[in-house]
Amino acid sequence: MRFLTSVGHRLPSLALLLSLFTSVLLTACGSGRSDDGSLTIFGVVYLLFAVFAFLSLIKQDWSIGKKIMWGLIIWFFPFGGSIIYFLFSGRK
Numbered sequence: 001m002r003f004l005t006s007v008g009h010r011l012p013s014l015a016l017l018l019s020l021f022t023s024v025l026l027t028a029c030g031s032g033r034s035d036d037g038s039l040t041i042f043g044v045v046y047l048l049f050a051v052f053a054f055l056s057l058i059k060q061d062w063s064i065g066k067k068i069m070w071g072l073i074i075w076f077f078p079f080g081g082s083i084i085y086f087l088f089s090g091r092k
Contacts, residue, residue, distance in 0.1 A: 042079075049082035050074060057085065 039047070053074050057067055070089060074081040 046079050046082075049079065053082040053085045057089075060089075 054071065057070050057074070060067065070085055074085055077084065
């Protein structure tokens with residue numbers, strides 16, 4: 001029973017992590033691709049920043065609303081959102 005309770009409490013965080021990670025992978029490579037379809041250096045750097053930002057975001061002990069707000073900032077402002085998150089999120 002404790003296992004189910006533990007999973008139940010973690011489910012919103014896991015769902016947020018899955019949706020944010022999927023959105024990063026779907027949107028990260030659009031402008032960072034060359035003509036032959038391979039990732040450029042900018043695409044790789046952006047993908048790494050975005051993944052680290054989302055992983056850091058998920059680890060925070062904030063409310064789900066604050067996590068969603070920062071997730072949207074990272075998603076809608078592709079490269080700058082990750083930098084804004086790392087500079088101004090007020091992590092511990």
